[in-house]
Amino acid sequence: MPTTHEVTNQVPPPTGHDVSADPALLEALRREGAGWAEAEVRELGTRAGGAEAQEWGRLAERHSPVLHTHDRYGHRIDEVEFHPYWHSLMDVAVRHGLHGAPWADERPGAHVARAAKVFVWGQADAGHLCPVSMTYAAVPALRVQPELAEVYEPLLTSPSYEFGLRVPTEKRGIVAGMSMTEKQGGSDVRTNTTRAVPTGEPGLYALTGHKWFTSAPMSDVFLTLAQAPGGLSCFLVPRVLPDGTRNAIRLQRLKDKLGNRSNASSEIEYEGALGRLVGEEGRGVATIIRMVNMTRLDCAVSSASGMRLGLVQAVHHATHRRAFGARLVDQPLMRNVLADLAVEAEAATLAALRLAGAVDRAARGDAEEEQLRRLGLAVTKYWVCKRAPAHAAEALECLGGNGYVEDSGLPRLYRESPLPSIWEGSGNVAALDVLRAMARQPQAVEAFFAEVDRGAGADRRLDAAVAGLRKELAGLGDPDATAYGARRLVERLALVFQGSLLVRHGNPAVADAFCASRLDGDRGLAFGTLPAGLDTASIIERSGPDAAV
Template sequence: MVSTYAHTPAPRLSAPRPDATHDVTNQAPPLAPYDAAEDVALIEGLHREGAAWAEEDVRRLGLRAGSPQVQEWAELANRHEPELRTHDRWGHRIDEVEFHPSWHRLMDSAVTAGLAGAPWADDRPGAHVARTAGGLVWGHTDAGHGCPTSMTYAAVPALRRQPELAAVYEPLLTAREYDPGLRVPTEKRGLLAGMGMTEKQGGSDVRTNSTTATPTSEPGMYALRGHKWFTSAPMCDVFLVLAQAPGGLSCFLVPRVLPDGTRNPFRIQRLKDKLGNRSNASSEPEFDGTLAWLVGPEGEGVKTIIGMVNCTRLDCVMMSAALMRKTLVEAGHHARHRSAFGARLAEQPLMRNVLADLALESEAATTLTLRLAGAADRAVRGDADESAFRRIATAVGKYWVTKRGPAFTAEALECLGGNGYVEDSGMPRHYREAPLLSIWEGSGNVNALDVLRALGREPGAAEALFAELALAEGADARLDAAVARLRRDLATAEQAGARRLVELMALTLQASLLVRHAPPAVADAFCASRLGGDWGHSFGTLPSGADLTTILTRSLPAT
């Protein structure tokens, strides 16, 4: 049989277009270049807290942070993770970590901008506020390299408890010079500091540390022996370390390279395989005859290190607020360009509610961060009232703002839908980063208990908090009622209810700041939702009367 198809003429086909199935429409263009400092709440807070003189520098840093080049550095630093080199090619122990060039570019930019120890060498009022504002905009890049800059910043007040050591190292820790590589510290143009506190058997319970410190024949010098569980940025030049001396738990300065040029034993056993913060190396170093110099009296290690913790906790709040702002900007940018169901996402009522709710959270976090920075700045200049406020409010802010971060970044990611779930959007990196800030420098329970400790042991802590809240008294009935409830709850405060208490402290503090300093639309929506009970269990549940247009116009960049 002859097939009937044999004589059927072939159909004429036009040449296929190679891109016929890949026309790209209805996708948001790249965000970069953008201005990370285009944030009304940030600039207003910078002025309010005494650092108006730094606005030009902050704005310049914001443009740099939002540039395509720097955003690419952040991506590359996380894609090409640090690698541990325990030995050189000849078998010598070197314990070095190699970073991608993008890491070094980010570090150089941050240190040069004064985001490490520089404020301690700046006599201008507001120097610490300026640094925090710079961190809020530079935090739009990569969070990992913020770890060594934060520890360097925090090391200075602790080191000052040993004036002879501070005289040698402080000028280098406060320098705006990034000088990588392990060399004799005093031969470098600038230094970075890290810290080694926790051990595998205790974590935050540092009093159980088993690392020992044995005095040597040289006064003030000890030999350390032990294992640290989580020591980040191991390529820093010096470390503040806790160890058990004959007189109890004490603080020590450990240089990676000794004054004679030899390597101090600092054996890196491994780098941690972490959920996020992957551009930054976190290590387990082992000390065996490692030479260290005592910082502060023997037995006062925790007291010595608390000055460092106050600084790093502020930076946890700062970085959480920066992540919120970054992901809000990303979500708003996407919503302005993406259409669905016949309209731009940013024009649709439900998406507007989500974005406005996120904007409230972001502004509250930024405003509180800068208020804490202002307290820190005035405290180091001798203001006792601000010191008392800083002591309790920093712990409160650390607990609450860092807790809000993961839920916030998840919601912002969801605004991008499936586009936000893929790695090259950048949103997964921010999402993985967010939980770290509630763990670093004490988890939620540790910070909540620290608030109780401050209330019970720190003279004037509660009074300083209520004095701050009183500045908004009478401006909003919902805030007044929440402050009254807080006073009642304080009278019966106990450990099991510490989280509820600290949450109420944080919300009343944020609300009081917004009532005093933000437009009425922002303050009213925040008080109605966070204090008045007119809110759901997720973002995007603001009450129907909220002025979403004013909130969004204020919070989202103009372009």
């Protein structure tokens, strides 16, 4: 057969590199007090970028979980079957402490180290990080009920991953889930109709109701909300009861989701399922919000991680691909696009790791950092997660048609990117929560601006943006008008927070580009509309798979 063509000008796959070779990530890791974890982060980053882990993630996503409601004999089993590589991913995550480990680690920076490991390992697969994140977030909520925390916290922080439905206390380690939303209310959990009836045994209730979105249904325990006699309350519900029998949790179906397909998300019914009260009756929202606040950190971290993944793919492609007589990366307009993507990714990374530092210091009793954590997480969760889908779409487009096919991995990233913004409440929920926090906790606003003001005098554009924001906040009045403009306000809060971090800690070229485009308004609405006169070469050099660290 005659040769019809020769393969030329195709880009080699960007596998086999250390995905933690990200200057912004490693600099933030050291700055936030977790430099002691750098060797492990680099080890995990090398593994995440390797062919084996990339294949684990690809196949776990391609072969979605399967629900088995009954066994071959007709017995109800309510089990989910995963691809074997899902368990490989989970095992690595748990052994490296991406779940609840920081709560049992007394070293300063433990939460920062974990965030950095989530950032790098999530670039192998984001789906399995859902149960990992919920396990991390369950611990502070469970501590409301000390006797339950005493039993379960050592298991939630254990470095052992044991899949399968067994009595939780008979396993070496367990994972946790969260079950809040119902079909009639979604984020409005106070409208939940699931009932919790006292059984007569102190603290034990029987739950009956339908949950619309319960992710990772093979988790060992769940924190869930139900209406008790004293109002909406939080409960710890195990999949398997202490006597070894299955709790009455019926898996109705798995959701057919846009992305996050390696992870199972389900509708479930409680048919008298037994659960232990966590906290007081009627204080369910206040209890479970401790869990929600921690998942917000992972939403920001995973969005920043996805931005970095898309950016590296785009820079790698543009470096190797030629068109119209030159490499793509050498062409002015492509340099504008790549630099713009890089600025967005670095700003997101700095914000996420700074807030991981706030979580760490707050967990150790720092009151000001606790206030920064409260407001900063809500602000950053809104903005960084909102930017991720547009960032993924632009990174995909840098590869042209090659980016639109599944083999590139970018369609998978694109499908995954909206999830963090939706998780535990859409953008509107996050933005309105910022308003609520500002109204109820003025000390959180003070802590936020104390952090932002550490960048005062470093860049006139940042100073002007902060002054304008303070003036806007002073003029807030009518609640409806304030709510109407909540997204605009929270966006500005996020941008001055990121800008302050960049002028203090970021690469000077990145900080200059951010202030010019995001704070001074010298840009268009799409990526690739940075103004002239910026050092795009320095920005892009930090952004490829071979960035100097």
